[in-house]
Amino acid sequence: MSLSSLVNDHPAAPAKRARRKEARPGELLAAALDLFVEKGFSATRAEEVAKRAGVSKGTLFLYFSSKEDLFKAVVRDSVSGRYPEWRTEIQAFKGSASELLQRSMHTWWSRYGATKASGISKLVMSEATNFPELAMFYQREVVEPGRELIRSILQRGMDSGEFRRLDMKYGIYTVLAPMLFLLMWKHSLGACVPNNAPIVPEDYITAQIDTILHGLCMPPAAHAKKGNKSS
Amino acid sequence: MSLSSLVNDHPAAPAKRARRKEARPGELLAAALDLFVEKGFSATRAEEVAKRAGVSKGTLFLYFSSKEDLFKAVVRDSVSGRYPEWRTEIQAFKGSASELLQRSMHTWWSRYGATKASGISKLVMSEATNFPELAMFYQREVVEPGRELIRSILQRGMDSGEFRRLDMKYGIYTVLAPMLFLLMWKHSLGACVPNNAPIVPEDYITAQIDTILHGLCMPPAAHAKKGNKSS
Amino acid sequence: MSLSSLVNDHPAAPAKRARRKEARPGELLAAALDLFVEKGFSATRAEEVAKRAGVSKGTLFLYFSSKEDLFKAVVRDSVSGRYPEWRTEIQAFKGSASELLQRSMHTWWSRYGATKASGISKLVMSEATNFPELAMFYQREVVEPGRELIRSILQRGMDSGEFRRLDMKYGIYTVLAPMLFLLMWKHSLGACVPNNAPIVPEDYITAQIDTILHGLCMPPAAHAKKGNKSS
């Protein structure tokens, strides 16, 4: 199973030889991705992007008419159409819905969340109000399909009787929220606040899955001595 | 129970000329809150804040020594500084931990999440890497105390046997993640994407609480007796 | 003998009792003198002057129409008409011209150069090009009379045969240059450069007088073995 990356990894470099002109936009996008993720939109200097891409400032504007344009291109470029593949893998999964959910979330982290590329999601959320058009694009191309995937996993559990019947509209967020929270955390406070007990993403996810699946409350079978919600 | 006002309510200016030194900081803070939430920290122009507060550029710097200082003041004014009260109310709460959790989350929303002030949390997460000092300030003044509050609720449930024993370190995020996700959503994608099925915060929270408490899985023994959302 | 101060010392305070309105300008001038000398014209803040004078910023502008105006007033105020007195004392001096020169220079230092008030001379030289009118005033009121005094001392020495006959026009600078140099040094580089061998004004003056009177060269009587200028 390979819930492959949601972000293009610019395989550009044909063989590291006679590439140049054709590779330019890709190199610029890669450099811009790095810097936007690292420093945010407004703190990223056009010249720095150019330098990291190995070209001059002027060249950058040959390919992108403005810094905003570059940013939009980075976001658009980062979205790859790998959902079909992912969807296929999920559908092909043999095992319980719980297992599928576990696998999916951990894989999502290792393939996407842990990647620098995940910074794009953080970036889009951060800059959404300044780039509404981009937000809509991202919503349409990334969020909705992702939601759909989560929905399919939950549906599978409900259909099999493994999961309780929940309002699907909000049930999806049970999975989505912890993941996006982790992303945001990693790229914001977690990245700049010294912390003696930092979040270990794998442990975090494991713990979240446990609660997502079984809840905080003692199971009713355990005849809770006291404190049960309805007792 | 009244988790009293989590947010300052800057009342309208006294008259026209009568507004004096005492009112200025509040007016500036209110204007700054509006603009920071609306456009982000970097994109907000000091002069614009002043103008919205009805004063000149220079006046702003009479009350806040720098834009960053202004931001800190907004955070303090809008977000932190109310924890002691909230803490007291939580400790005074009579009822099960589940009920406390429910009340706390709903109240958190109505008193903070639903207000403009909540945009600050989104803002800090968005701009944290550019303003590490601000991020640390927020971490210290807002995040840590908030975590402590959640911890106290969960501990109460565990002590009473109502909640399962969880690793507290990650257990906290079970509560924190859905709330911060909602905030981010509201202020980023949710704010600029037309949606025919928008998240209704109260319903979202209700649903999240249900899952947090009971999990997605069917309870092992109690055959479908509970867990149906509509039952 | 008292070659009294060239600068007014604001004897203002009538008896430290019912002074206020009448004393204001004087207090402001005194405060401004301090600060201008200490920090220069442009680095001195109007508000700081007011604060040191114990009044509000507005009051300052009640008495002086602008910061430039204040500066001019400070300089004009600092010039007192004590030359007649000084002149008298010099004329009354009994002793050789050499002794008179020595006494005059040392006294000049202790009564004026060592005083904070000497900063005015430095200030005028520093700001001369920005305040030409002030420079002319100072030239007329301070420099010319001072030059006249030096001239009288030198003339006395020449008349008595004690001094060589020199072109008086430039001879004056033999005395003036070392003194003004000391002033400048004290208030500029000497004031802000850490120095393990700082100039001790009294020693400096003593040494300068020695050279002024006897020159660097070995006296001809000593049958200079070699290196004599004209030998």
Next chain:
Amino acid sequence: MSLSSLVNDHPAAPAKRARRKEARPGELLAAALDLFVEKGFSATRAEEVAKRAGVSKGTLFLYFSSKEDLFKAVVRDSVSGRYPEWRTEIQAFKGSASELLQRSMHTWWSRYGATKASGISKLVMSEATNFPELAMFYQREVVEPGRELIRSILQRGMDSGEFRRLDMKYGIYTVLAPMLFLLMWKHSLGACVPNNAPIVPEDYITAQIDTILHGLCMPPAAHAKKGNKSS
């Protein structure tokens, strides 16, 4: 003997469009020198320097990271950095110490004092207290080496028996003071006061040398044989 050029002579720009990166710093330095000397450091506007150099405000900061940096560059360019050459020439001089002193002082004037660059010395003394770092820079780069040069001349005269033995610490000022005084005079009072008998620098220096070497007093033995200015 040729105490070669103490000052950079920024030759005119090559053409009109051809002036490129190599010429810019020199043009900016020349413009800055003009303005700093003319108006002082604080009163000189960065934009004005740029305009006089024929470039835009932004270009200035392409070459100098700040106004202070620009000033340091002016100092380096106009004043220091020529000492080694000068030192060599002094050491190579064949003749008496008196002659060396004469030549050095007159040359110092024609090569430095008479040029615009000398305004820098006046400027530093004027603004030293406001820019301590600048003052220290000047002290280190200009004053100390200059003092060393004077010391070497005096030492030579003492070693040869031509000069009396003096405390070197203060002896240096015998030479330094008249020169710095002349500089100050030229750029402050002398520059803005109409004068019907202005100082003629060459005559001033000649006269000062005479006194420095032989003093004001009649030589003890040689009855008026020398010391007359015109003899």
Next chain:
DNA sequence: GATGAATGAGGCTTCATTCAT
């Protein structure tokens, strides 16, 4: 007269963007 809150021109500096080469 006295106050001190308010003003706003103006300074330094940054940086996206242009354009001559």
Next chain:
DNA sequence: TATGAATGAAGCCTCATTCAT
């Protein structure tokens, strides 16, 4: 195409000066 020097609008902040109280 590519370059990188040049531009200049715009941002933050200061502070002399004004003016309502």
